Amino acid sequence: MTRTLPIILLSLAAAFPVFAGDDNKSAICGEAEERYVDLFGGPSSEAEGVVVVTMYKYNFCPAEITVPAGTTVRWVNVDKRTSHSVLVKGSGIPESDRAFPEEVIEFTFLEPGPQDYLCGPHWETQNMIGMVTVE
Numbered sequence: 209m210t211r212t213l214p215i216i217l218l219s220l221a222a223a224f225p226v227f228a229g230d231d232n233k234s235a236i237c238g239e240a241e242e243r244y245v246d247l248f249g250g251p252s253s254e255a256e257g258v259v260v261v262t263m264y265k266y267n268f269c270p271a272e273i274t275v276p277a278g279t280t281v282r283w284v285n286v287d288k289r290t291s292h293s294v295l296v297k298g299s300g301i302p303e304s305d306r307a308f309p310e311e312v313i314e315f316t317f318l319e320p321g322p323q324d325y326l327c328g329p330h331w332e333t334q335n336m337i338g339m340v341t342v343e
Protein backbone atom coordinates (compact mmCIF):
# COMPACT_ATOMS: atom_id res chain seq x y z
CA MET A 209 0.00 0.00 0.00
CA THR A 210 2.65 2.50 1.08
CA ARG A 211 4.44 2.12 -2.27
CA THR A 212 1.51 3.70 -4.12
CA LEU A 213 1.42 6.82 -1.93
CA PRO A 214 3.94 8.96 -3.87
CA ILE A 215 1.99 8.33 -7.07
CA ILE A 216 -1.24 9.44 -5.43
CA LEU A 217 0.44 12.59 -4.13
CA LEU A 218 1.84 13.36 -7.57
CA SER A 219 -1.53 13.06 -9.24
CA LEU A 220 -3.11 15.25 -6.58
CA ALA A 221 -0.56 17.95 -7.31
CA ALA A 222 -1.39 17.72 -10.99
CA ALA A 223 -5.13 17.92 -10.33
CA PHE A 224 -4.90 20.97 -8.07
CA PRO A 225 -2.58 23.57 -9.61
CA VAL A 226 -3.52 25.89 -6.73
CA PHE A 227 -0.88 23.99 -4.73
CA ALA A 228 1.74 24.60 -7.38
CA GLY A 229 4.95 26.16 -6.14
CA ASP A 230 6.51 29.44 -7.26
CA ASP A 231 8.69 27.67 -9.83
CA ASN A 232 5.65 26.26 -11.53
CA LYS A 233 3.95 29.64 -11.40
CA SER A 234 6.84 31.40 -13.09
CA ALA A 235 6.91 28.66 -15.74
CA ILE A 236 3.20 29.27 -16.36
CA CYS A 237 3.80 33.01 -16.63
CA GLY A 238 6.69 32.42 -19.03
CA GLU A 239 4.37 30.35 -21.19
CA ALA A 240 1.72 33.07 -20.94
CA GLU A 241 4.18 35.63 -22.27
CA GLU A 242 5.04 33.35 -25.19
CA ARG A 243 1.33 33.08 -25.96
CA TYR A 244 1.00 36.86 -25.75
CA VAL A 245 3.86 37.41 -28.21
CA ASP A 246 2.37 34.84 -30.61
CA LEU A 247 -1.05 36.51 -30.47
CA PHE A 248 -0.10 40.19 -30.46
CA GLY A 249 3.26 40.24 -32.20
CA GLY A 250 5.36 41.79 -29.43
CA PRO A 251 6.15 41.59 -25.73
CA SER A 252 3.45 42.57 -23.22
CA SER A 253 5.79 45.18 -21.74
CA GLU A 254 5.59 47.14 -25.00
CA ALA A 255 1.81 47.58 -25.03
CA GLU A 256 1.13 51.29 -25.50
CA GLY A 257 -0.49 53.34 -22.74
CA VAL A 258 -1.36 50.39 -20.52
CA VAL A 259 0.23 47.88 -18.18
CA VAL A 260 -0.55 44.34 -19.31
CA VAL A 261 -1.35 41.46 -17.00
CA THR A 262 -1.98 38.15 -18.75
CA MET A 263 -4.55 35.60 -17.63
CA TYR A 264 -3.41 32.05 -18.22
CA LYS A 265 -4.01 28.65 -16.64
CA TYR A 266 -5.82 30.21 -13.66
CA ASN A 267 -3.06 32.72 -12.95
CA PHE A 268 -2.64 36.44 -13.29
CA CYS A 269 0.85 37.16 -14.65
CA PRO A 270 2.35 38.90 -12.84
CA ALA A 271 0.04 38.44 -9.86
CA GLU A 272 1.33 41.60 -8.16
CA ILE A 273 2.22 44.88 -9.81
CA THR A 274 2.91 48.42 -8.65
CA VAL A 275 1.74 51.30 -10.85
CA PRO A 276 1.36 55.09 -10.61
CA ALA A 277 -2.16 56.45 -9.98
CA GLY A 278 -4.05 56.88 -13.23
CA THR A 279 -2.59 53.76 -14.81
CA THR A 280 -4.86 51.59 -16.92
CA VAL A 281 -4.27 47.90 -16.43
CA ARG A 282 -5.18 45.68 -19.37
CA TRP A 283 -5.84 42.06 -18.49
CA VAL A 284 -5.38 39.89 -21.55
CA ASN A 285 -6.73 36.36 -21.76
CA VAL A 286 -4.05 34.27 -23.47
CA ASP A 287 -5.70 30.96 -22.61
CA LYS A 288 -6.91 28.68 -25.37
CA ARG A 289 -10.36 27.83 -24.02
CA THR A 290 -11.02 29.27 -20.57
CA SER A 291 -12.76 32.59 -19.96
CA HIS A 292 -11.91 34.87 -17.05
CA SER A 293 -13.26 38.00 -15.38
CA VAL A 294 -11.85 40.73 -13.17
CA LEU A 295 -13.46 42.10 -10.04
CA VAL A 296 -11.54 44.87 -8.28
CA LYS A 297 -12.63 44.48 -4.67
CA GLY A 298 -13.82 47.63 -2.93
CA SER A 299 -13.89 49.64 -6.17
CA GLY A 300 -17.69 49.75 -6.32
CA ILE A 301 -17.40 48.66 -9.96
CA PRO A 302 -19.22 45.42 -10.74
CA GLU A 303 -17.39 42.33 -11.95
CA SER A 304 -16.35 42.61 -15.60
CA ASP A 305 -17.91 40.55 -18.35
CA ARG A 306 -16.08 37.33 -19.08
CA ALA A 307 -13.08 37.80 -21.34
CA PHE A 308 -12.78 34.91 -23.73
CA PRO A 309 -9.41 33.88 -25.25
CA GLU A 310 -7.67 36.87 -26.90
CA GLU A 311 -10.13 39.32 -25.31
CA VAL A 312 -9.14 41.99 -22.81
CA ILE A 313 -10.49 43.75 -19.73
CA GLU A 314 -9.32 47.22 -18.74
CA PHE A 315 -9.52 49.13 -15.48
CA THR A 316 -7.98 52.48 -14.57
CA PHE A 317 -6.64 52.71 -11.03
CA LEU A 318 -7.08 56.18 -9.54
CA GLU A 319 -7.01 55.58 -5.78
CA PRO A 320 -3.60 55.12 -4.18
CA GLY A 321 -3.10 52.03 -2.06
CA PRO A 322 -3.14 48.27 -2.46
CA GLN A 323 -6.12 46.96 -4.42
CA ASP A 324 -6.97 43.28 -4.44
CA TYR A 325 -8.72 41.84 -7.42
CA LEU A 326 -9.93 38.43 -8.42
CA CYS A 327 -11.30 36.32 -11.25
CA GLY A 328 -14.99 35.68 -10.51
CA PRO A 329 -15.18 32.10 -11.77
CA HIS A 330 -11.79 30.94 -10.47
CA TRP A 331 -10.76 32.77 -7.32
CA GLU A 332 -12.36 30.27 -5.00
CA THR A 333 -11.47 27.01 -6.70
CA GLN A 334 -8.11 27.99 -8.25
CA ASN A 335 -6.95 30.86 -6.05
CA MET A 336 -6.94 33.13 -9.10
CA ILE A 337 -6.30 36.44 -7.38
CA GLY A 338 -4.00 39.40 -7.89
CA MET A 339 -3.03 42.73 -6.44
CA VAL A 340 -2.29 46.17 -7.83
CA THR A 341 -0.45 48.59 -5.60
CA VAL A 342 -1.24 52.14 -6.72
CA GLU A 343 1.32 54.79 -5.84
Ligand SMILES: [Cu+2]
Pocket residue numbers: 266291292293327328329330331336
Ligand atom coordinates in the same frame (compact mmCIF):
# COMPACT_ATOMS: atom_id res chain seq x y z
CU1 LIG B 1 -10.25 32.95 -14.26
